[in-house]
Amino acid sequence: MSVAQLTAGRARPALVRRVAGVGVVTAVAVAICALLTAVAILAPLLAPHDPNAVDPLHAFAPASGAHPLGTDDTGRDLLSRLIAGARPSLAGPALVIVASTTVGAFLAIAAAWRGGWLDATIARLLEVLFAFPGLILAVVAAAVFGAGFVAPVVALSIAYVPIVARVVRTAALKERALPYVAALQVQGASGWSICVRHLLPNLLPLIVVQAAIGFGYAMLDLAAISFLGLGIQPPSPDWGVMIAGGQPAILDGNPQQSLYAALTVVVAVVSFNLVGERLARRFRIEEQG
């Protein structure tokens, strides 16, 4: 394995790993993740105002009973926009992770099981894909298919496949070499059934941990794409869109919109990472290859 492959994966700060072992911290992180998920699902019921209702007379209103976080440059309620923005901001990474994990795990197990030319072809393909940073692939997709929610999500799903596949393939090769697999083969079990009934369940903890840690990264990448104006289009509320939309107002001394949205993204990403690290600890998965 080259140095490039060693580090092309995701950086996992040592402190986050250690802190994830502390019960209270994990409990808070789990609570935040659950809260954000609930907010995303129940968004229309929770938002105190219509997130797109413009009120020019109350632009940049300070925090008050009616507007707990104040309003933006056109008088829209910031809290309502943050709540409504939770939907695309969480659904996007969720879709990316489900798609890339499914495809990546499938390719990895197929490569490890069949070996030979299939393994070599898949390895080559993934190596080329590694050369495309997720952000660049998403930008190209937006250029080809138009900016919006779908193109960047599909592009990132593809860009994340090699990261999942590499880790799972290494583990699958180890698992495949264990004596029980040979025993099952002698008993006449088909390759498919060994993979689905035995390899996959044994690799599942690793796959789940990969998915949990990848979620935070997908969230950051998608927020960056929205920030660049190539994701969800304003005026639809989305955290990345809000960070970019509030930028001009910072210069006039009204940083609320950008700062609140940025803080929400960072808190969400850190919480999901902590839960991922906690899961890694639980399953004793130290390094991710």
Add this chain to the structure above:
Amino acid sequence: MPIALFVGRRLAALVATLLISSVAIYGALAIAPGDPAASLAGGSLPNPQALAQIRAEYHLDDPFWTQYWQWLSGLLHGDLGRSIVFRSDVADLLSGRIANTLLLVAYAATLIVVAGVGLGLLAALRGRRVNQLVTVATTVAMGAPTFVMAIVLIWIFSTKLSWFPVYGSGDGLADKLWHLTLPAVALSCTWVAYVSQVTRASVAGELRSEHVETARGRGLPNAAIVRHHVLRNAAGPILAVSGLTVAGLFAGTAVAEQAFGVNGIGSLLIESAAKQDLAVVQILALLMVGAFVVVNTVVDVATALLDPRLAERQGATA
């Protein structure tokens, strides 16, 4: 595996990756919905005559591989094509902007190497307190992506302090560097933290090793041990990780340049993607992927030259 064979293999892999990437990037035009001639015109619908002209100029009626070959041989001869949206040669669009981006990447890379390695060494060598402080600071910094750092920096420097300009690229080298300071900080923040953590772990690992124990037993002064026995051995992984982070910076310039209004190729990529100007997007995407792969290969080869055991180990597993 002898070192020459290793380098040859890496170079072959580099060329193969670049070729496949170029096919994929050029192929994006073929899978774009609608008429590729209209796509090249930026999604707008020019009159049939103009469309016919675009078709002829880009050989769009030829089979895919002929088109691709025309495009690639053009690139190799320095003809980067024309942007219909910007009404200009792509080469001209790039030449005015690429210096800003290279300067930004060099600035951020310097910050990453100097601050990252420096902080890592401090944490590893200066006792428990400093170690804890650096660990906490770098962990927070690793959670701050470029666009969040950009917002925070703009907020602090536009409303509280006015040490640095928060927008634009500047003129002349000194002024440019002054303008690029905040973008470079925003771009490098996460990676400074990452490199410092790798440095700390690498140096701490060497400090615990047997040959350092032996050196201590021989009564060598601490400074000499650190210089000759610790840093020498810890340098490999630090160099590799720093190099790879720098390779990744090219993609990151898009966010930093967009946030701070720097006139570089990163912001050009975003602008042309928003206008669906595929002629420009293709060149820039290939350029950024190419920069990433080339720097990666250089780092791989450099680490192998420093420590030939790495090349041998790869030969065993490849």
